[in-house]
Amino acid sequence: MTEPMPEPVPERMRAEWRKRITLPRVAAAAALVVLVCFSLLIGADTLSPTQLASDPEALELLLTSRLPRTLAALLTGSALAIAGLIMQALVRNRFVEPSTAGTAQSAALGILLMTLVFPAASLGVKMIGATALALLGTSIFMATADRLPVTQPHLVPLFGLVYGGVIGAIVTFVGWQTDLLQFIDIWTNGEFSGVVRGRYEFLWGAGIMVVLSWWIADRLTVLSLGREASIGLGLDYAWTLRLGLLVVSVIAALTVSIVGIIPFVGLVVPNIVSRVIGDNLRASIPWTALSGALLVLGCDIVGRLIRYPYEIPVATVMGVVGALLFLKLMRLRPAHA
Amino acid sequence: MILIEDLSLAHGGTPILRDINLTIDRGGIVALVGPNGAGKSSLLSLIARLRPLQTGRVVIDGLPVTTTPGPELARRMAILRQDGVFAGRLTVRELVGLGRFPHSQGRSTPQDRARVEEALAQFGVADLAERFLETLSGGQRQRALVAMTFCQGTDYLLLDEPLNNLDMFHARHLMQSLRRMADEEERTAIIVLHDINQAAAYADRIIAMRDGRVVADGTPQDVLTPDTLAEIFGYRMQVTQIGGKPLVLHHL
Numbered sequence: 001m002t003e004p005m006p007e008p009v010p011e012r013m014r015a016e017w018r019k020r021i022t023l024p025r026v027a028a029a030a031a032l033v034v035l036v037c038f039s040l041l042i043g044a045d046t047l048s049p050t051q052l053a054s055d056p057e058a059l060e061l062l063l064t065s066r067l068p069r070t071l072a073a074l075l076t077g078s079a080l081a082i083a084g085l086i087m088q089a090l091v092r093n094r095f096v097e098p099s100t101a102g103t104a105q106s107a108a109l110g111i112l113l114m115t116l117v118f119p120a121a122s123l124g125v126k127m128i129g130a131t132a133l134a135l136l137g138t139s140i141f142m143a144t145a146d147r148l149p150v151t152q153p154h155l156v157p158l159f160g161l162v163y164g165g166v167i168g169a170i171v172t173f174v175g176w177q178t179d180l181l182q183f184i185d186i187w188t189n190g191e192f193s194g195v196v197r198g199r200y201e202f203l204w205g206a207g208i209m210v211v212l213s214w215w216i217a218d219r220l221t222v223l224s225l226g227r228e229a230s231i232g233l234g235l236d237y238a239w240t241l242r243l244g245l246l247v248v249s250v251i252a253a254l255t256v257s258i259v260g261i262i263p264f265v266g267l268v269v270p271n272i273v274s275r276v277i278g279d280n281l282r283a284s285i286p287w288t289a290l291s292g293a294l295l296v297l298g299c300d301i302v303g304r305l306i307r308y309p310y311e312i313p314v315a316t317v318m319g320v321v322g323a324l325l326f327l328k329l330m331r332l333r334p335a336h337a
Numbered sequence: 338m339i340l341i342e343d344l345s346l347a348h349g350g351t352p353i354l355r356d357i358n359l360t361i362d363r364g365g366i367v368a369l370v371g372p373n374g375a376g377k378s379s380l381l382s383l384i385a386r387l388r389p390l391q392t393g394r395v396v397i398d399g400l401p402v403t404t405t406p407g408p409e410l411a412r413r414m415a416i417l418r419q420d421g422v423f424a425g426r427l428t429v430r431e432l433v434g435l436g437r438f439p440h441s442q443g444r445s446t447p448q449d450r451a452r453v454e455e456a457l458a459q460f461g462v463a464d465l466a467e468r469f470l471e472t473l474s475g476g477q478r479q480r481a482l483v484a485m486t487f488c489q490g491t492d493y494l495l496l497d498e499p500l501n502n503l504d505m506f507h508a509r510h511l512m513q514s515l516r517r518m519a520d521e522e523e524r525t526a527i528i529v530l531h532d533i534n535q536a537a538a539y540a541d542r543i544i545a546m547r548d549g550r551v552v553a554d555g556t557p558q559d560v561l562t563p564d565t566l567a568e569i570f571g572y573r574m575q576v577t578q579i580g581g582k583p584l585v586l587h588h589l
């Protein structure tokens with residue numbers, strides 16, 4: 001017998017929330033428009049709307065740098081939040097995400113090895129290598145997490161941190177030995193300043209993964225009930241698990257290669273959305289994706305403003321913001337995992 | 338009809354099931370009884386293809402469980418395990434709605450939704466429909482899970498100790514619902530029961546297991562005799578008759 005758990009959000013509030021779902025939608029859309037406008041206009045050279053109309057150079061700057069950067073932040077944010085959400089459903093633990101469980105580090109190792117072995121290969125080919133290693137690294141994590149006692153849910157994220165740390169150390173060691181440390185900084189320290197037209201387009205692949213995850217949302221919800229319940233409901237458990245792993249790995253590989261590792265997005269966004277919307281992924285995926293996009297774009301804008309005209313990498317800003325949000329979440333959370 | 342042939346199971350060298358052969362006809366309630374560790378739950382998970390078969394075969398309405406596609410089986414057979422579901426922040430309505438997954442793959446039709454509302458009302462969880470599962474008591478959650486299993490609308494229901502956590506009112510209500518389902522719709526329930534008197538009152542057939550073997554199989558009147566009960570549970574108990582059904586005084 002278990003006692004009723006304290007509700008994360010009062011019953012009445014949630015019912016109303018659902019009823020007036022249009023209000024949050026409008027607010028989110030407005031926030032998106034405002035942040036996108038800010039992002040397009042703010043930078044070392046501040047643009048104004050009138051300039052854009054008259055000055056072709058300003059328009060060129062917008063199209064080659066600001067617009068790609070803004071889209072990259074939106075795509076990365078939504079994809080990272082979704083990758084966290086899916087990983088939490090696969091592992092059935094709310095405290096894991098790709099950047100703290102070895103997936104992102106494996107992707108970085110993959111792109112490093114590809115750079116060493118096939119230096120002439122195109123970025124697309126290198127990303128395939130990164131995806132493959134992310135898949136391998138995540139599979140090993142999941143197979144190991146599966147053997148940890150279910151009575152100790154906090155062992156899983158702890159193991160993930162150690163595991164990710166070990167792979168990260170291997171990346172650094174190989175980079176040190178091969179004089180590639182400055183590249184490694186690009187892959188491990190997420191920032192958007194180097195993201196320009198001709199490079200950011202790969203991130204649409206991460207966007208496709210977000211759409212794919214929404215398409216298979218019901219299957220992922222069933223999967224999150226566990227293996228036995230999934231089989232009982234006729235779900236092809238093994239295949240859905242692999243598909244989820246593939247989505248997480250592709251997102252990790254693409255974002256690490258283009259932007260670098262951004263911590264906390266995959267952890268805090270799904271947890272906050274889950275408190276309000278719940279764990280039915282059909283309902284929560286759009287909100288998770290949108291919230292992730294807003295959070296990352298917002299942090300990128302903050303990073304551009306704090307030391308204007310210099311920039312602070314988005315990963316650093318997110319490290320601070322994400323840690324604060326995470327601490328807040330831990331205080332809200334009832335004692336069970 | 339469920340056909341179980343030459344089913345054995347061993348785990349790390351320890352035999353769990355030994356050479357089980359059973360035929361379970363459609364329509365009715367079959368109670369699986371026996372002491373802890375007799376292999377009841379293992380038998381149920383093998384029938385429900387939750388574990389791979391080591392020997393023998395299981396055939397549901399002519400479909401072998403090892404080769405039939407998952408969704409096809411899930412439309413014929415639903416299983417409720419004791420500890421199988423880890424849902425936290427699904428509402429009761431969402432959980433029960435997942436019972437329609439084998440039929441709709443998530444794209445629920447108006448009929449699916451009607452079935453969900455029916456199941457919510459039938460198991461007295463309509464008032465809790467918008468609550469997250471993590472906010473419910475053990476008994477309320479159990480009823481939500483039972484409603485989900487019913488909602489799957491299958492001819493065969495495999496229930497592993499469904500009366501766990503239920504108070505007397507809801508335990509009786511669940512057994513009566515199963516009885517009605519068996520009588521009116523000719524559906525089949527195979528239930529692991531620890532309360533032998535629930536089996537006596539509601540089951541058409543009792544299959545008793547011990548040490549991985551079937552040790553008795555028949556109507557409640559046949560199985561629930563002092564001698565057979567002693568063979569199953571290892572001690573003698575009195576049996577009386579009330580309203581034409583055996584009543585086992587197992588606690589004395």
